[in-house]
Amino acid sequence: MDWGNLTQQLINGLSLGAIYALIALGYTMVYGVLRFINFAHGDVFMIGAFAGLYVHRWLKPFFHGMPEFVSACVVLLLSMCVCAALGILIEKLAYKPLRQRSRLTALITAIGVSLLLSYGAQLLFGAAPKGFPQLIKNETHDLPGAVSITTEQIVVLVATLLLLVSLRFIVQKTRMGLAMRALSNNPTAASLMGVNTDAVISFTFGLGSALAAAAGIFFAMLYQAIDPFMGILPGIKAFVAAVLGGIGNIAGAALGGLLIGLMETLVVGYSKNIGIPPGFRDAVAFVILILILMFKPAGLLGKSEREKV
Amino acid sequence: MLEIRNLHVSYGGIAALHGISLEVPAGSIVTLIGGNGAGKSSTLRAISGIAKVSSGSIVFEGRDITNKPAHEIVALGIAQAPEGRMVFSNLTVLENLHMGAHLRRDRNAISSDLERIFTLFPRLxxxxPQAAGTLSGGEQQMLAIARALMSKPKCLLLDEPSLGIAPILVQTIFSRIVEINRELGYTILLVEQNANLALRIASHGYVLETGRVVLNDTAENLRSNPTVRSAYLGEGASDTA
Known part of the structure; x- marks a missing residue:
């Protein structure tokens, strides 16, 4: 057994999984409060990457002489704000008018919004992939046992961890987080407590979209190129991650994301040993989806709820 | 304090209330009694803004609150412990109580109110730290009432607090309701199927049948009213199979 290679695969898998986890959180939180899958979420992730590109381009003159770490944080936070606003706007314009309609109506609308965003982005930014600037000087650090980790991977892992901790704080400890959980548990009771349902839903969309923006920037950092359709596959894989963890369950989404990232990377890394060509990497998530729906539809951390009549 | 005039409510074209009028004076306990489907819960849902009023008006402290969003009605001072208790089952008991105080910002007063709740319901x-879903039915009812009190309402709406609860706990809960009214000074609108209990603690009662008020009198008079006695108090009910 080559432990060095395994460690290397785990590092790569966790960095990819961190990105899936951040996207999956948005799916699961929105599902929690609205019982609705926002299929446009992957495109918010894409817009996050483009926001990062343009924020960096426009603010470059101001970044002169600033430490890289600070300028990268500015790009990250501003892009998160842009996407939070976008997410809130999408909910207000597209989903809120349909809230009393059937869930299928909202679902189809979400697919429409997704197409609108990706083709809108193609119109604005062009279809050709764009290079993503190096926000932080990338170096490869050698670890013992022929293992290496890049600065970007370290940044992605540490930043994701910080975002997850902050999210946990918001959801568990703040008044808004408590209202989110209450709304998700019983919407009628929540409004009887004086919860402004619309405000909490907006907040949830904003929060989820901000995390998707962070994921978009991390993805762009690792793969260095972005295009208007980059959100489709990671978006669907993150959806699978949310289902794997138990849709509506926040810890589950994070866990599901990491697992999908790890499994995808391991299948590619050990494709010779297990006899699956590396080209099948995108199929991994979907095989997992089929298995989870067959054997544990409530997901790893989800509780199976009986639909009340 | 609370006045309802000619209230109509319907769900998907089916009328639940056909013009109900009632009045809840400040400081009193008023009760709505009647069988299943009489429109008791619909009345409370309309007051709290979670059922749409098709016509008529609800006036609270001189202000028209008809069809206002539910959260604004809570802010004006009307809280409800709803039918079926509706505690937040996967939130802890403490978190449920904090949800009751969702609109309040006065942290110190919130913690002293919590203490008052604990003297009222020591069980809670x-x-x-327990998830509310793990409580017994009676404890959940106490929590639902306590949670509604945490918003510091002027008027408390209680929907079937005796429903599905062990008889011994029903006694406790009803004596607490009296305490909440007499000692803490809350105005209460109480919906009950257990007319016997409700008329014992209320000052005034309304009898509802299929979405209409059929009787309206002091609780004392209703208790001795022959129709009420046979239909709702289980006496001389020989004509019902």
Whole structure:
């Protein structure tokens, strides 16, 4: 057994999984409060990457002489704000008018919004992939046992961890987080407590979209190129991650994301040993989806709820 | 304090209330009694803004609150412990109580109100870190009432607090309701199927049948009213199979 290679695969898998986890959180939180899958979420992730590109381009003159770490944080936070606003706007314009309609109506609308965003982005930014600037000087650090980790991977892992901790704080400890959980548990009771349902839903969309923006920037950092359709596959894989963890369950989404990232990377890394060509990497998530729906539809951390009549 | 005039409510074209009028004076306990489907819960849902009023008006402290969003009605001072208790089952008991105080910002007053709740319902204090879904039915009802009190309402709406609860706990809960009214000074609108209990603690009662008020009198008079006695108090009910 080559432990060095395994460690290397785990590092790569966790960095990819961190990105899936951040996207999956948005799916699961929105599902929690609205019982609705926002299929446009992957495109918010894409817009996050483009926001990062343009924020960096426009603010470059101001970044002169600033430490890289600070300028990268500015790009990250501003892009998160842009996407939070976008997410809130999408909910207000597209989903809120349909809230009393059937869930299928909202679902189809979400697919429409997704197409609108990706083709809108193609119109604005062009279809050709764009290079993503190096926000932080990338170096490869050698670890013992022929293992290496890049600065970007370290940044992605540490930043994701910080975002997850902050999210946990918001959801568990703040008044808004408590209202989110209450709304998700019983919407009628929540409004009887004086919860402004619309405000909490907006907040949830904003929060989820901000995390998707962070994921978009991390993805762009690792793969260095972005295009208007980059959100489709990671978006669907993150959806699978949310289902794997138990849709509506926040810890589950994070866990599901990491697992999908790890499994995808391991299948590619050990494709010779297990006899699956590396080209099948995108199929991994979907095989997992089929298995989870067959054997544990409530997901790893989800509780199976009986639909009340 | 609360006045309802000619209230109509319907769900998907089916009328639940056909013009109900009632009045809840400040400081009193008023009760709505009647069988299943009489429109008791619909009345409370309309007051709290979670059922749409098709016509008529609800006036609270001189202000028209008809069809206002539910959260604004809570802010004006009307809280409800709804039918079926509706505690937040996967939140802890303490978190449920904090949800009751969702609109309040006065942290110190909130913690002293929590203490007052614990003297009223000592059971809840023992269960604070537990998920509310793990409580017994009676404890959940106490929590639902306590949670509504945490918003510091002027008027408290209680929907079937005796429903599905062990008889011994029903006694406790009803004596607490009296305490909440007499000692803490809350105005209460109480919906009950257990007319016997409700008329014993209320000052005034309305009898509802299929969405209409059929009788309206002091609780004392209703208790001795022959129709009420046979239909709702289980006496001389020989004509019902």
């Amino acid at each position: 204090k023992e269960r604070l």
